[in-house]
Amino acid sequence: xxxxxxxxxxxxxxxxxxxxxxxxVIAGICVGALPGLSATMAISVLIPFTFxxxxxxxxxxxxxxxxxxMYGGSIPAVLLRIPGTPAAVATSFDGxxxxxxxxxxxxxxxxxxxSAIGGIVSALVLMLLAPPLAKVTLLFGPTEIFWVAVFGMSxxxxxxxxxxxxxLISAAFGVFVSLVGADTITGAExxxxxxxxxLDGINIVVLLVGLYALPPAIGLLEEVRDFDTQNTGRxxxxxxxxxxxxxxxYWKTWVRSxxxxxxxxxxPGAGGSMAAFLSYNEARRASRxxxxxxxxxxxxxxxxxxxxxxxxxxxxxxxLTLGIPGTAVAAVMLGGLLIHGLQPGPMLFRDNPGIVFGxxxxxxxxxxxxxxxxxxxxxxxxxxxxxLPRPLLGAIIIALVFIGVYSINGRLFDVYLMLGFxxxxxxxxxxxxxxxxxxxxxxxxxxxxxxxxxxxxxGGGDWSILAASPTAKILIAMILxxxxxxxxxxxxxxxxxxxxxx
Amino acid sequence: MRLKxxxxxxxxLISGGLASTxxxxxxxxxxxxxxxxxxxxxxxxxxxxxAPYLEKYLGNDVSVVVKNMPGASGQIGVTAVAEADPDxxxxxxxNLPGAMARTLDRHADYNxxxxxxxxxxxxxxxxxxxxxNSDIDSMDKLVKAAKARAGAVxxxxxxxxGDDHFFLQKLSDVTDAxxxxxPFSGSAPARSALMGGxxxxxxxxxxxxxxxxxELNVLGIASEKRSxxxxxxxxxxxxxxxxxxGALRGFVAPAGLPDDVESKLLAAFQKTYDDPDFQKxxxxxxNPTELALGEQFKELNAEQLELAKRIWETHPWK
Numbered sequence: 001x002x003x004x005x006x007x008x009x010x011x012x013x014x015x016x017x018x019x020x021x022x023x024x025v026i027a028g029i030c031v032g033a034l035p036g037l038s039a040t041m042a043i044s045v046l047i048p049f050t051f052x053x054x055x056x057x058x059x060x061x062x063x064x065x066x067x068x069x070m071y072g073g074s075i076p077a078v079l080l081r082i083p084g085t086p087a088a089v090a091t092s093f094d095g096x097x098x099x100x101x102x103x104x105x106x107x108x109x110x111x112x113x114x115s116a117i118g119g120i121v122s123a124l125v126l127m128l129l130a131p132p133l134a135k136v137t138l139l140f141g142p143t144e145i146f147w148v149a150v151f152g153m154s155x156x157x158x159x160x161x162x163x164x165x166x167x168l169i170s171a172a173f174g175v176f177v178s179l180v181g182a183d184t185i186t187g188a189e190x191x192x193x194x195x196x197x198x199l200d201g202i203n204i205v206v207l208l209v210g211l212y213a214l215p216p217a218i219g220l221l222e223e224v225r226d227f228d229t230q231n232t233g234r235x236x237x238x239x240x241x242x243x244x245x246x247x248x249x250y251w252k253t254w255v256r257s258x259x260x261x262x263x264x265x266x267x268p269g270a271g272g273s274m275a276a277f278l279s280y281n282e283a284r285r286a287s288r289x290x291x292x293x294x295x296x297x298x299x300x301x302x303x304x305x306x307x308x309x310x311x312x313x314x315x316x317x318x319x320l321t322l323g324i325p326g327t328a329v330a331a332v333m334l335g336g337l338l339i340h341g342l343q344p345g346p347m348l349f350r351d352n353p354g355i356v357f358g359x360x361x362x363x364x365x366x367x368x369x370x371x372x373x374x375x376x377x378x379x380x381x382x383x384x385x386x387x388l389p390r391p392l393l394g395a396i397i398i399a400l401v402f403i404g405v406y407s408i409n410g411r412l413f414d415v416y417l418m419l420g421f422x423x424x425x426x427x428x429x430x431x432x433x434x435x436x437x438x439x440x441x442x443x444x445x446x447x448x449x450x451x452x453x454x455x456x457x458x459g460g461g462d463w464s465i466l467a468a469s470p471t472a473k474i475l476i477a478m479i480l481x482x483x484x485x486x487x488x489x490x491x492x493x494x495x496x497x498x499x500x501x502x
Numbered sequence: 503m504r505l506k507x508x509x510x511x512x513x514x515l516i517s518g519g520l521a522s523t524x525x526x527x528x529x530x531x532x533x534x535x536x537x538x539x540x541x542x543x544x545x546x547x548x549x550x551x552x553a554p555y556l557e558k559y560l561g562n563d564v565s566v567v568v569k570n571m572p573g574a575s576g577q578i579g580v581t582a583v584a585e586a587d588p589d590x591x592x593x594x595x596x597n598l599p600g601a602m603a604r605t606l607d608r609h610a611d612y613n614x615x616x617x618x619x620x621x622x623x624x625x626x627x628x629x630x631x632x633x634x635n636s637d638i639d640s641m642d643k644l645v646k647a648a649k650a651r652a653g654a655v656x657x658x659x660x661x662x663x664g665d666d667h668f669f670l671q672k673l674s675d676v677t678d679a680x681x682x683x684x685p686f687s688g689s690a691p692a693r694s695a696l697m698g699g700x701x702x703x704x705x706x707x708x709x710x711x712x713x714x715x716x717e718l719n720v721l722g723i724a725s726e727k728r729s730x731x732x733x734x735x736x737x738x739x740x741x742x743x744x745x746x747x748g749a750l751r752g753f754v755a756p757a758g759l760p761d762d763v764e765s766k767l768l769a770a771f772q773k774t775y776d777d778p779d780f781q782k783x784x785x786x787x788x789n790p791t792e793l794a795l796g797e798q799f800k801e802l803n804a805e806q807l808e809l810a811k812r813i814w815e816t817h818p819w820k
Contacts, residue, residue, distance in 0.1 A: 044540060044541050044542070047541040047542045048541050048550070048568065048570075051550055137694065137698075138694060138697050138698035138699075139698060140698070141695050141698050141699075141700030141701075142684075142695065142700065143700075182574075184661075184685070184687045185662075185685055186662060186819060186820040187607065187661070187662055187663060187819065187820050188820050189608070194609065196573060196574040196577055196578050196581070197573060197574075197578070199573065199574040199575075199577075200572075200573055200574060200575075268691060268694065318694070322690065322693070322694045322697070323690035323693065323694075323710075323713075324688075324690045324691050324694050332540070332541075332542060334542065335540070335541060335542015335543060335546070335547075336542055338542060338543075338544070338547050338787065339542060339547055339550065339787075341786035341787050341788075343712075343713050343787075343788050344690075344713070345713025345714050346713065346714065346716065346717065347712075347713045348713070409571075409572055409573060410570075410571065411573075450687070454684055454685075454686065457656070457682060457683070457684050458656050458682070458684055458700060458701060460653060460682065
């Protein structure tokens with residue numbers, strides 16, 4: 001098998017195929033950086049054009065776009081607090097405060113280096129461990145996936161922010177949005193009001209853009225009299241090569257977040273955003289100064305960006321071996337493979353090793369290229385955007401968002417929906433309701449519900465099925481540990497102080 | 503001089519234009535092919551595979567452009583075809599039994615009479631699969647397990663109201679046993695749950711099993727004859743179970759197509775189907791082909807509607 005890996009290399013290094021990856025990465029960074037445009041969308045737009053292309057050229061572009069977009073999403077997340085992609089929400093937690101402190105350039109450099117590291121680890125895992133990890137995926141049936149979703153929900157606890165009640169209301173709103181559409185088990189329609197457009201549920205990008213991009217864009221328009229663009233346009237960057245040695249102290253976060261990203265990637269249905277939330281949460285828990293997080297801690301940016309890129313190639317492990325995509329992007333990529341007659345499954349590796357292993361190499365190259373293309377070129381040029389007059393910037397963002405949302409399914413209905421979410425987001429912002437729980441609620445709510453119901457169907461309605469398998473037991477233990485450990489340590493601390501007082 | 507050239511050219515163009523409308527009729531402009539699913543899905547790949555062949559056999563340098571209108575499991579696309587002008591410039595993909603089942607379990611703005619049935623191209627029979635390490639590796643053992651306790655056999659499948667669900671209903675009738683349905687919203691997740699041993703058996707389509715033969719036991723195939731994609735899988739009929747069912751994918755146009763347009767399209771589909779290159783391309787994308795042209799397709803549709811109605815009335819799924 002590893003022989004095939006080496007055999008596939010020469011074809012990948014041909015000029016055309018390499019150029020495809022380079023173009024893909026650049027396109028991906030742009031798409032990711034523009035709010036409203038996502039990697040899923042870019043690749044689905046690309047797919048019809050790849051029909052007549054050489055498979056490796058088409059796949060190389062896709063690999064480039066995927067990796068590029070995962071980093072690109074962090075650019076507006078850091079500079080404007082508008083996550084360019086769903087997976088960049090956690091990046092904005094610390095990235096935006098850093099930008100406000102005039103350290104936006106450094107935040108972007110941390111983001112690009114972390115993205116590249118996550119991407120490289122993920123590509124290597126895909127190359128070397130795909131078949132054994134596919135067996136891990138098979139351990140996760142509906143029961144186990146339900147527990148993973150619950151584990152993800154436990155991350156909401158920290159996303160609640162200062163006001164617990166407001167946080168819970170936000171989370172409940174997210175879960176409510178996840179209920180809209182045809183129920184996945186019986187097909188019963190919930191809150192669709194007879195609209196066919198709502199049957200498939202609400203696309204995460206529509207919600208994300210409405211909540212996250214519109215209110216700040218309106219905010220930019222409100223600052224009509226603010227002509228002082230000199231200060232905000234400065235990123236205070238040093239060369240990325242000089243900044244890199246200083247980042248080595250994040251190595252623990254890089255390792256932890258890569259593992260989390262890869263793990264979430266091989267689970268069917270979970271995605272880059274869940275990986276980013278989880279790894280941000282874990283990094284914060286492991287940190288010695290958790291109270292600094294959310295106020296501009298570079299390690300938070302590193303955690304989120306490492307894992308959302310570590311999710312990319314790993315998501316292709318179940319996609320290529322079992323035909324179950326780990327993320328929405330991987331699902332679209334499967335379509336790209338199918339168009340070239342590449343059917344996912346164990347035979348794929350045997351029948352088309354040149355293409356499959358070539359595709360893996362392309363993932364690796366795309367990740368490495370991120371440092372050069374993202375760090376050296378794109379970051380600086382995108383930062384210039386901040387020099388634009390604020391009202392103009394706001395107007396451009398709104399225009400982009402309209403185009404992006406319209407092009408998801410090619411219909412205006414989604415645009416109206418997005419405007420509705422924008423209105424909700426605007427007031428949530430003014431009334432200080434936290435937004436992240438909404439996103440997590442939408443992602444995990446439906447996911448948990450579907451798998452719980454499937455599990456109970458399999459168990460014939462008997463709830464004990466939820467703790468039947470060893471994998472499920474391990475997951476339950478992990479959840480208990482995560483939820484109870486902080487309470488326990490607080491109790492210990494309280495006892496210590498009361499003893500000291502006595 | 504220059505003016506004269508332009509005048510001559512214009513006259514030439516006008517006469518040329520008139521001549522071409524007079525001589526060649528359908529098709530004289532672009533044909534839109536509406537696909538009710540996103541780019542890259544099975545139905546989309548079928549449409550994109552067939553488009554160049556239709557262009558070739560319809561002649562007149564026509565271009566057939568695939569338009570994706572995803573949503574509501576294909577219903578948005580099918581509705582758009584039903585409501586389009588019946589001029590032959592809007593065709594669409596058509597999936598059975600889904601397209602007909604949706605007229606029963608949802609509000610739909612079309613019915614069986616809304617279409618001109620052109621050609622059904624793909625017939626993907628159902629198969630019953632069990633995990634490789636399962637004790638249940640034959641139909642007899644499966645029936646025994648299912649009869650031992652009602653609902654003891656859990657069945658992974660793609661969704662309710664689809665071909666796999668209808669197949670299960672037929673199986674339930676034929677074997678006189680009750681099964682527990684576990685709908686996974688997609689065949690691939692259903693197949694993976696099966697491979698992981700989380701369910702007893704699965705119902706998928708033969709095209710979805712060929713790449714996984716080493717990982718799964720295939721108990722039988724629901725077709726009249728054995729499938730060329732997997733010659734070694736015995737049919738259920740051979741094993742004494744009267745079970746024939748599958749997923750069908752074809753092409754329709756709005757109802758009321760002019761006769762000459764319809765006959766031109768039917769001829770183009772027939773020629774496409776007979777083209778060995780087309781067959782090879784379909785095989786490469788894992789699509790088992792079986793042609794039902796015009797009237798034949800219409801009858802097939804009526805049969806599928808009957809089946810869906812029968813199941814909807816006796817065992818409504820929502």
